[in-house]
Amino acid sequence: MFGAMLLLISGLGLSLTGCEQVVQSEECKAYVACLKVRDTKLGIKTDALRFEASGACWGSPEGAGLCTHACKNGLTWLKQTYPSQTADCQ
Numbered sequence: 001m002f003g004a005m006l007l008l009i010s011g012l013g014l015s016l017t018g019c020e021q022v023v024q025s026e027e028c029k030a031y032v033a034c035l036k037v038r039d040t041k042l043g044i045k046t047d048a049l050r051f052e053a054s055g056a057c058w059g060s061p062e063g064a065g066l067c068t069h070a071c072k073n074g075l076t077w078l079k080q081t082y083p084s085q086t087a088d089c090q
Helices: 002-017 026-042 061-081
Strands: none
16 A cells, blocks of 8 residues: 555656746847847837747747747847847847
8 A cells, every 4th residue: 555655656746747837048038138129129020929938939848948949049140130229139
């Protein structure tokens, strides 16, 4: 009986670790902020909802990894392509 309870408890622990909450990465926070700065200066609106804190990117660790990579590359591209509009970006 004790062995069965121990097995059940350890199984619950393993299944709960897969339910970890994924949060917006620092790279995507910076990318979204920089997009907003650039968009304001150019008078345009870019759809970056998936990269925002409540966006679709943060539904799984795999998705978060892909989005973080995209944000990192996007921030580099923004700074190279729009240097005067993104000078204030970090």
